[in-house]
Amino acid sequence: MLRIAIAGLAVFVSSVAWGQSPIERGSYLVDAVMVCDGCHTPRGPAGFIMEKRFSGGSQTWDEPAYTVKGSNITPDRDTGIGAWSEADLKRLLVEGVRPSGVSVAPQMPYAFYKIMTPRDLDALVAYIRSVPPEERSSDAGLQGSDARDPHSRRGETVRRGGDA
Numbered sequence: 001m002l003r004i005a006i007a008g009l010a011v012f013v014s015s016v017a018w019g020q021s022p023i024e025r026g027s028y029l030v031d032a033v034m035v036c037d038g039c040h041t042p043r044g045p046a047g048f049i050m051e052k053r054f055s056g057g058s059q060t061w062d063e064p065a066y067t068v069k070g071s072n073i074t075p076d077r078d079t080g081i082g083a084w085s086e087a088d089l090k091r092l093l094v095e096g097v098r099p100s101g102v103s104v105a106p107q108m109p110y111a112f113y114k115i116m117t118p119r120d121l122d123a124l125v126a127y128i129r130s131v132p133p134e135e136r137s138s139d140a141g142l143q144g145s146d147a148r149d150p151h152s153r154r155g156e157t158v159r160r161g162g163d164a
């Protein structure tokens with residue numbers, strides 16, 4: 001998955017002038033290049049369940065220190081990121097830090113998103129915020145939450161061994 005992210009970055013770094021609206025540009029970045037679906041959209045037998053797009057991924061990373069799944073990144077206020085500001089979302093995307101100050105697991109490839117131009121970042125954020133709110137998918141599994149972080153969502157990071 002990271003390899004796809006890296007290959008994708010080369011594409012958007014080299015795309016210069018774009019006669020598109022920010023939402024169109026964001027759609028191109030998200031749909032064709034940055035593959036957020038891979039980790040944030042649930043999968044069924046026939047592939048991604050697009051009517052529940054971005055409501056939480058089906059894949060689980062089971063690490064020694066934590067278990068994590070891709071979060072609900074729709075504007076749903078209870079199980080998604082509907083309460084986040086644009087600035088909150090940008091910070092998460094390039095620094096991996098939630099509004100509460102708690103970092104996300106590195107499976108979220110924020111380190112690769114640092115090189116985005118401010119304009120592309122604006123377009124990406126506009127697009128992500130334009131998708132319909134969707135409750136967290138039951139397909140994504142509910143795994144508990146990181147109790148230290150009021151912004152963490154069920155189904156995301158479950159830390160093991162205290163502050164590991």
Ligand code: HEC
Nearest residue numbers: 001034035036039069070071073092104105107108156157
């Ligand atoms: C390789 C898998 C992967 C890709 C690709 C990916 N993410 Fe993530 N993302 C994750 C995981 C896993 C988490 C949960 C991390 C945690 O809870 O510690 C996450 C967390 C997030 C969060 C924080 C949500 C919250 O409530 O804390 C946002 C926002 C987000 N991702 C947006 C995006 C966007 C937008 C894209 C595409 C540009 C993207 N992600 C691509 C794996 C990925």
